[in-house]
Amino acid sequence: MDFPEVIVILVVALVFLGPERMLELATQIGEMIRKVRQTWDELRYQLYLENLTAKQQPYTQQSEKIAEENVEDGEDPSTRAGTSQDAPNGASEGASKQAD
Numbered sequence: 001m002d003f004p005e006v007i008v009i010l011v012v013a014l015v016f017l018g019p020e021r022m023l024e025l026a027t028q029i030g031e032m033i034r035k036v037r038q039t040w041d042e043l044r045y046q047l048y049l050e051n052l053t054a055k056q057q058p059y060t061q062q063s064e065k066i067a068e069e070n071v072e073d074g075e076d077p078s079t080r081a082g083t084s085q086d087a088p089n090g091a092s093e094g095a096s097k098q099a100d
Contacts, residue, residue, distance in 0.1 A: 014022050
């Protein structure tokens, strides 16, 4: 739709509706467009969150599986060797300091 066509449509609408009704109609159309945009933005955000969650889900499932395997083996995840609080030989740092 070209600009001259829009002008003709607006002039015809102004003639048939009058200036007061034309302003009311423009206000209603503006509110409707705002609501549609707001709904569309919310929908896009929800889809983004679902997509983000779907991408993270394999990593979460993998870490849950590892935690379940450790629990099945009788290993407490907080006492696993290799954590930042463990010394290289597997003993806690506090125990190795006391032994020195």
